[in-house]
Amino acid sequence: MRLYGSRQTEFLCGLYTGWDAVQSELFQNKDNVGVRTSPQPTRDPVMNKLKFFIISLLVLFLTALFISSQSLLAETQQAKSIEELAARYDCSGCRDCHEENFKAWEKSAHAYSMKGSGKGRTLATFKTLITRGLMTWAYSGVSKPEDVEIKHLMGCAKCHLPQLAEASDDVAREIVKAVWAGDSKAIEKLNIGCLICHQRNAVIHKWTEGYPRKDAVYGTKDSGHEDKAYPVLKKSPAMSESIFCGQCHGLGPGFESDQPTQCATAYGSYLWSYIPEGGTQTCQDCHIRKFGKGHAMPSYRDFDMQDAAADMDVEMIAYHWRKNKAEGVIPLAVVQVAMTNRTGHGIPDG
Ligand code: HEC
Ligand code: HEC
Ligand code: HEC
Ligand code: HEC
Ligand code: HEC
Numbered sequence: 374m375r376l377y378g379s380r381q382t383e384f385l386c387g388l389y390t391g392w393d394a395v396q397s398e399l400f401q402n403k404d405n406v407g408v409r410t411s412p413q414p415t416r417d418p419v420m421n422k423l424k425f426f427i428i429s430l431l432v433l434f435l436t437a438l439f440i441s442s443q444s445l446l447a448e449t450q451q452a453k454s455i456e457e458l459a460a461r462y463d464c465s466g467c468r469d470c471h472e473e474n475f476k477a478w479e480k481s482a483h484a485y486s487m488k489g490s491g492k493g494r495t496l497a498t499f500k501t502l503i504t505r506g507l508m509t510w511a512y513s514g515v516s517k518p519e520d521v522e523i524k525h526l527m528g529c530a531k532c533h534l535p536q537l538a539e540a541s542d543d544v545a546r547e548i549v550k551a552v553w554a555g556d557s558k559a560i561e562k563l564n565i566g567c568l569i570c571h572q573r574n575a576v577i578h579k580w581t582e583g584y585p586r587k588d589a590v591y592g593t594k595d596s597g598h599e600d601k602a603y604p605v606l607k608k609s610p611a612m613s614e615s616i617f618c619g620q621c622h623g624l625g626p627g628f629e630s631d632q633p634t635q636c637a638t639a640y641g642s643y644l645w646s647y648i649p650e651g652g653t654q655t656c657q658d659c660h661i662r663k664f665g666k667g668h669a670m671p672s673y674r675d676f677d678m679q680d681a682a683a684d685m686d687v688e689m690i691a692y693h694w695r696k697n698k699a700e701g702v703i704p705l706a707v708v709q710v711a712m713t714n715r716t717g718h719g720i721p722d723g
Contacts, residue, residue, distance in 0.1 A: 376662050455559060464567035466602060476669035483565040486533045493557045495533065500552050502529065519551045528634040532621035534563055543623040563696060575609040577616055579693040615643060642719040652717055659717060682720060686711040
């Protein structure tokens with residue numbers, strides 16, 4: 374089950390060794406004095422370096438071209454309204470053939486990832502972020518709610534609504550308006566729907582597995598798919614691995630952001646605590662399959678999950694103690710409680 378993770382580690386180590394080799398080539402053999410056991414000693418080292426240089430330039434040029442064409446593509450695709458962004462990832466059509474998954478998902482936290490539980494706990498926290506955070510921070514560029522742009526919301530949205538990265542600042546303003554009006558109806562259309570997990574965020578290692586295709590849904594195999602709008606079924610190697618959930622369930626503060634934010638850290642504690650202690654189950658094992666709850670993916674609000682959360686051993690001895698003459702004999706108790714966390718991470722989280 375852990376193969377995917379170890380393959381990734383090997384790849385990183387491989388990359389490191391590769392860099393080492395490049396360094397020794399570039400620096401230690403600078404004057405061609407190092408020990409070289411090349412089978413072709415007649416090769417001109419200057420020509421070699423020149424070739425290396427030209428190829429590097431070419432690669433750099435092609436990469437730059439690729440990145441600029443990608444960002445151009447992204448720019449032309451920015452959604453201009455909540456409606457447009459919601460329509461892009463609308464998954465109401467999936468219900469026709471996957472009713473059970475749909476009904477379970479509808480109840481899940483993923484279906485209200487911007488509104489949040491209860492009356493809109495997450496939405497309310499967005500307001501706090503703006504009033505007590507962004508508007509009070511000297512260098513945020515936000516002095517009133519209307520100044521909020523997409524970049525200010527991405528610190529949260531990278532997990533709560535990753536597709537917001539494809540929206541223009543008009544959408545940020547629309548969201549802020551809805552937040553101020555407490556209008557959760559407007560926001561409810563924005564969520565982590567079927568197409569976020571089964572398409573947009575289904576591929577983790579995009580340089581090896583390719584970028585997600587717009588005509589496909591991603592699952593456990595490559596084949597055709599009956600849905601006319603998404604006629605292709607592609608295999609996502611990450612889908613049944615913990616790393617898939619980990620992309621939003623938090624490793625730590627998110628240092629890639631100008632203002633790191635910490636919310637969920639379940640994946641971090643899973644990797645650094647549960648796995649090193651010999652844990653073998655994936656997020657999917659416990660949250661999707663173990664109790665047959667499927668796409669509802671429940672946690673502490675579910676009784677079966679609560680029961681599975683911890684073992685508790687309680688030992689108690691009651692006795693009488695003669696304290697002193699004034700107070701006499703008083704009843705005392707010693708209570709020993711041992712709690713063992715049976716989940717795959719620290720609890721509570723977030
Ligand atoms: C017209 C019916 C139909 C619609 C609409 C439909 N599907 Fe499917 N889907 C199927 C069928 C049938 C299969 C089983 C294919 C197989 O096993 O070869 C399937 C398989 C899948 C799988 C793969 C399961 C696996 O083996 O890993 C996923 C994921 C999936 N659908 C997601 C979706 C999503 C997301 C939508 C909405 C965007 C959707 N489907 C819409 C009929 C449909
Ligand atoms: C939070 C991410 C997430 C969302 C949202 C999500 N799925 Fe899935 N889905 C998964 C994962 C992960 C699996 C593989 C589960 C496993 O390993 O057992 C899966 C499996 C499936 C399968 C194949 C297995 C099965 O249960 O039949 C289908 C079909 C499917 N999903 C359809 C949907 C549809 C339709 C929606 C929207 C109503 C949806 N999914 C929303 C993550 C998601
Ligand atoms: C695209 C990001 C994303 C992915 C992928 C994702 N989640 Fe989530 N998940 C969230 C967010 C955001 C919330 C909280 C939404 C809220 O209530 O505001 C959440 C909530 C949950 C909860 C409920 C927590 C609670 O407070 O009750 C569970 C359990 C959960 N996810 C499990 C999973 C599992 C298991 C997977 C992988 C199969 C997964 N998630 C994949 C973003 C994601
Ligand atoms: C060995 C089983 C197991 C594994 C593995 C596991 N979980 Fe959990 N998880 C649970 C149980 C049980 C609960 C309910 C805890 C409770 O009642 O407080 C839970 C709770 C949660 C919660 C709610 C946290 C809270 O505040 O109480 C989230 C979110 C979550 N899990 C996500 C994940 C993700 C993401 C993964 C993979 C990185 C994962 N879980 C792996 C069993 C597991
Ligand atoms: C690393 C990903 C990530 C980031 C960044 C993030 N969140 Fe979360 N957030 C989650 C997940 C996953 C949950 C689900 C519960 C958990 O793990 O405890 C959650 C839960 C919550 C909850 C409780 C939801 C409920 O329904 O009870 C609130 C509120 C919340 N987040 C607000 C925010 C705000 C506001 C920001 C930005 C300042 C933010 N989060 C940043 C992933 C993230």
